Amino acid sequence: EIVLTQSPGTLSLSPGERATLSCRASQSVSTSYLAWYHQKPGQAPRLLIFSTVHRAIGIPDRFSGSGSGTDFTLTISRLEPEDFAVYYCHQYGTSPPFTFGPGTKLNMK
Amino acid sequence: EMQLVQSGAEVKKPGESLKISCTGSGYTFSNYWLGWVRQMPGKALEWMGTIHPGDSDKRNNPSFQGQVIMSVDKSISTAYLQWSSLKASDTAMYYCARAGGNSGGHDAFDIWGQGTMVIVSS
Numbered sequence: 001e002i003v004l005t006q007s008p009g010t011l012s013l014s015p016g017e018r019a020t021l022s023c024r025a026s027q028s029v030s031t032s033y034l035a036w037y038h039q040k041p042g043q044a045p046r047l048l049i050f051s052t053v054h055r056a057i058g059i060p061d062r063f064s065g066s067g068s069g070t071d072f073t074l075t076i077s078r079l080e081p082e083d084f085a086v087y088y089c090h091q092y093g094t095s096p097p098f099t100f101g102p103g104t105k106l107n108m109k
Numbered sequence: 110e111m112q113l114v115q116s117g118a119e120v121k122k123p124g125e126s127l128k129i130s131c132t133g134s135g136y137t138f139s140n141y142w143l144g145w146v147r148q149m150p151g152k153a154l155e156w157m158g159t160i161h162p163g164d165s166d167k168r169n170n171p172s173f174q175g176q177v178i179m180s181v182d183k184s185i186s187t188a189y190l191q192w193s194s195l196k197a198s199d200t201a202m203y204y205c206a207r208a209g210g211n212s213g214g215h216d217a218f219d220i221w222g223q224g225t226m227v228i229v230s231s
Contacts (some may be wrong), residue, residue: 035217
């Protein structure tokens, strides 16, 4: 089973700032099979990025993904108030189980 | 509009059985793998498994095998998650989600249901 580790656990930033979230895998993950979601309180998760770099439908271009091998990054270039949420990475490439990371909570400072 | 609509919240006692549902609309339900994700209170997402509505092929998480069963009725575009004997530790929100590509189930979850809260308490 591939274990995903996310850092930091909590990130406190202000609107307009840049956010950089990290996801590290215990084994190499194909770039085709790494996604990011965010989840706001009381809501279902929403897909942001799939296949490491591709934005899902309706996701603004301030969200970008990068990485390869075991290290992946989600960057939010200029935080908007609606971006404060919990962010999860997800690998879906190897034999099951397809795992999620523990999440990064992005708080408004 | 493509959507997944899940059945309502459930409150059950330990040892009882339960079947929750997830109905798809706005897309060809049989063509996409459908996954289940558990979220215990205040905790992270956990991938439980996926099922293909077309042929009921499954990919299971060993951590959940033997505890819960996935099934599907493609004639009514509905997937199910069922327990034969609930435990207090099954208390959680359960989401269904569509694996949105055509990579044989190796796809991100692009459409999510609203979640079904299951509470197991004596």
